[in-house]
Amino acid sequence: MRAPxxxxxGLDRSGKTTQTSLLHTRLEAEGIQAKLMKxxxxxxVIGQMIDSYLRSDSELDDHVIHLLFSANRWExxxxxTQLLEAGTPIICDRYAFSGIAxxxxxxxxxxxxxxKLPYEWCRSPDIGLPAPDLVLFLDIAPERxxxxxxxxxxxxxxxxxxxxxxxIFQRLGSEMQNETQRxxxxxxxxxxxxxxxxxxxxxxxxxxxxxxxxxxxxPVAKLWS
Ligand code: Z5A
Numbered sequence: 001m002r003a004p005x006x007x008x009x010g011l012d013r014s015g016k017t018t019q020t021s022l023l024h025t026r027l028e029a030e031g032i033q034a035k036l037m038k039x040x041x042x043x044x045v046i047g048q049m050i051d052s053y054l055r056s057d058s059e060l061d062d063h064v065i066h067l068l069f070s071a072n073r074w075e076x077x078x079x080x081t082q083l084l085e086a087g088t089p090i091i092c093d094r095y096a097f098s099g100i101a102x103x104x105x106x107x108x109x110x111x112x113x114x115x116k117l118p119y120e121w122c123r124s125p126d127i128g129l130p131a132p133d134l135v136l137f138l139d140i141a142p143e144r145x146x147x148x149x150x151x152x153x154x155x156x157x158x159x160x161x162x163x164x165x166x167x168i169f170q171r172l173g174s175e176m177q178n179e180t181q182r183x184x185x186x187x188x189x190x191x192x193x194x195x196x197x198x199x200x201x202x203x204x205x206x207x208x209x210x211x212x213x214x215x216x217x218x219p220v221a222k223l224w225s
Contacts, residue, residue, distance in 0.1 A: 002220065003034075003089040004211040005080065005130060008204075009097045009169065010138030011162050012154075013145040014193040015200060019138065020093045022201045023208060027089065032212055035083055038093040039073055046072045054154050062116055066103040070096070070125035080130045081220050089212050096126035096223060097135065097172050102156055105164035119168070123224060131221040133211060136204060137173055138193035142166065 008016045008023075020036060027034045042051040046068055052058040053065050060068070073096060083090055100122045107116035142162035156162075176188040191203055 001215045001217060002084045003087050004133040004208075004216050005084055005090045005092070005220065006208055006211065007092045007095040007097070007132040007135045008138060009094060009135055010193060011140060011142060011145050011166055011169075012156070013148040014138035014140045015197065016093045016138055018197060019136075019193075019200060019204055020091050022197070023091055023204055026201070026205055027091075027212065032089065034089040034091050034212075036091050036093075037076070037080075039095055039098070040069060041072055041076065044072065044075055046075060054156075056155055062103065062106055066099065066117060066122060067125055069099045069103075073099075073126065073129055077129055084130070084216075084220050087215075092132070095132060095135075096123075096129055097137075097169065099126060100172065101165045101168040104168050105161055119171075127222075127224045129223045131223040133187065133216055134207065135173075135176075135188045136207060137169055137188060137190045138200070139166070139169075139190050140193040144194055 006023075008020050010016050017038075020038070024034055024036045040050045040054075041047045049058070049060075050065070050068055050072060053060050053068075080090060100119065103117045104119045104122045142159045145162065146159055156165075173188040173190060189207055191200060191207075193200055
């Protein structure tokens, strides 16, 4: 038996940081010590390069930044597995799904017939990473997210891009839900993030609690393999 790996995904300002933090606090209140993680992890050497790019302090080829985001996850891949096997649940703010959704959204204005970075290409570097047991996709319309604090300060925070990102997240979710064989891992659940913080938090808790209480029988799976 091991602990579950839970990922919270979503558009910018959908409330991922708010919800991961509320969940972490609730787990602690229940006497469960969980590890809170966030990608990009801007503290590593690779993470600092990503941070500089996101703040538009540096320019990088689209392929390069995509591979750096993935490398930033691989830096922590064995640590993730070790924690889960040691019984520590992980709550993670963004993961490989953001990597695909943002990169594959680049350069798809209607005038361009194909994306700059094809979806399958974007998925490749993350194949084999530890797979989450549950992905909670916090869904909100970009025009509503925009009304929340701080929107527009970083490179990708533009409404048109966010709408394309949302479409790719929806594709990722439906591909996972359509997998009918084997215990589907990860399980993808869309949560309406346009509601009150507490309402969203209660739904998140209802989905996470059974995994944390019952724990997981299977070894940590590998993403898309
Ligand atoms: N990126 C990528 O391209 N490739 C990758 O592989 C990865 C990421 C992993 C930085 O991510 C960028 O990196 C991101 C994707 C890309 N693109 N952009 N831009 P980040 O996670 O570091 O930054 P972020 O997306 O901008 O997340 P955020 O600022 O942390 O937003 P959030 O976590 O979703 O929301 P929040 O901080 O919890 O809440 C935002 C505001 O809304 C705040 O004022 C809250 O008080 C408020 N809020 C939260 N919930 C509610 C509700 N329910 N109602 C009303 N107001 C609320």
